[in-house]
Amino acid sequence: MTTRVIAKKDFPGFVAGLTKQAELYAPSQVPGKDYSRFARIKDADDICFDYLNTKLPVKELFFPQREALFVFKPGQSENAQAPAPVPKRIVLGVRPCDAASLLLLDKVFLAEPVPADSQSPSVEDNRESEIRNQKSFTDPYYAERREKTTLVGLACNEPGEACFCTALAGSPHGTAGLDLLLVALKDRYLAKPVTRKGEKLIDSLPEAKTADLDEAQKLAEAAAGTIKFTLDSDVLKARLDSGFESDTWEELSLPCVNCGICTYVCPTCHCFDVTDEEDHGECARIRTWDSCQFALFTRHASGHNPRPQGKDRMRQRTMHKFSYFPDAWGGFLCVGCGRCITECPSGIDLRETLSSLATNPHD
Numbered sequence: 001m002t003t004r005v006i007a008k009k010d011f012p013g014f015v016a017g018l019t020k021q022a023e024l025y026a027p028s029q030v031p032g033k034d035y036s037r038f039a040r041i042k043d044a045d046d047i048c049f050d051y052l053n054t055k056l057p058v059k060e061l062f063f064p065q066r067e068a069l070f071v072f073k074p075g076q077s078e079n080a081q082a083p084a085p086v087p088k089r090i091v092l093g094v095r096p097c098d099a100a101s102l103l104l105l106d107k108v109f110l111a112e113p114v115p116a117d118s119q120s121p122s123v124e125d126n127r128e129s130e131i132r133n134q135k136s137f138t139d140p141y142y143a144e145r146r147e148k149t150t151l152v153g154l155a156c157n158e159p160g161e162a163c164f165c166t167a168l169a170g171s172p173h174g175t176a177g178l179d180l181l182l183v184a185l186k187d188r189y190l191a192k193p194v195t196r197k198g199e200k201l202i203d204s205l206p207e208a209k210t211a212d213l214d215e216a217q218k219l220a221e222a223a224a225g226t227i228k229f230t231l232d233s234d235v236l237k238a239r240l241d242s243g244f245e246s247d248t249w250e251e252l253s254l255p256c257v258n259c260g261i262c263t264y265v266c267p268t269c270h271c272f273d274v275t276d277e278e279d280h281g282e283c284a285r286i287r288t289w290d291s292c293q294f295a296l297f298t299r300h301a302s303g304h305n306p307r308p309q310g311k312d313r314m315r316q317r318t319m320h321k322f323s324y325f326p327d328a329w330g331g332f333l334c335v336g337c338g339r340c341i342t343e344c345p346s347g348i349d350l351r352e353t354l355s356s357l358a359t360n361p362h363d
Contacts, residue, residue, distance in 0.1 A: 057267030162338030
């Protein structure tokens with residue numbers, strides 16, 4: 001596939017062309033707020049690339065914070081109506097970490113074989129049960145959105161202070177999960193196709209020159225070099241597997257106020273609740289994001305809560321991402337976007353948490 005270039009003066013025209021092919025979404029300034037969020041775009045003036053990352057990850061376009069799974073009349077659930085079909089969409093300006101997060105969510109929401117060598121949970125009441133050697137359930141709502149969406153990424157030439165994607169096998173210029181990657185050069189964008197869908201978006205543009213490719217390579221190396229945090233994944237995994245009862249969890253959880261913001265801004269957290277709601281004779285089954293950091297998350301109908309303390313809930317979230325998920329699917333459930341670090345009101349830094357867990361001896 002041929003890498004091409006888009007002159008920045010021609011970018012509005014490129015965007016206009018995309019809006020004619022499908023619904024276009026991109027980071028947009030939230031009115032009155034100092035952040036951006038993915039929104040429907042009509043022209044290039046609506047796009048905001050001023051922030052490294054959107055406040056909420058691209059996840060919300062595939063797994064919305066609140067969605068109606070179906071609607072029905074009271075007492076007539078057998079006549080439930082599904083939502084209208086999702087139109088074709090192009091999402092522009094997706095950072096490599098967000099694109100990589102969708103590949104992890106695919107493991108949860110799309111059916112695929114569970115690794116045959118996955119081991120059964122060893123810690124009673126805390127390991128997440130997984131059906132071994134079978135196919136997981138496909139979520140039709142997520143699957144439809146994934147199928148009908150083309151992802152156009154924007155490389156990170158200047159990663160933020162909280163970014164640590166390279167510690168988790170990512171890259172500021174990574175292409176995993178994308179159809180097309182844009183790299184901002186001085187007066188143009190390098191357009192690197194990753195899939196046939198991405199290639200079709202740029203097939204009429206001029207080819208990139210060797211100098212363009214060299215400039216992009218230098219930017220990629222410089223960007224990766226700014227991220228200093230490293231992580232020995234094998235050591236961390238071993239420490240977590242053997243340190244479930246460690247007193248370190250109590251110390252690490254002390255600053256946490258269990259607000260759940262870390263889960264809501266996380267591109268890979270995927271817990272949800274399902275409720276039935278009625279409004280003026282119209283009923284709907286609603287799915288909303290939930291958080292393992294909330295005290296009610298695991299409270300039983302009997303009133304018993306197996307995770308009564310903050311340390312139990314912090315341990316659950318950390319173990320899920322860095323122990324349970326790797327056991328079930330392979331790879332950590334984290335892409336190093338840094339949102340949980342920058343948004344935490346208590347100043348908890350996940351990098352420091354992971355370093356403590358990987359280096360502190362167990363009690």
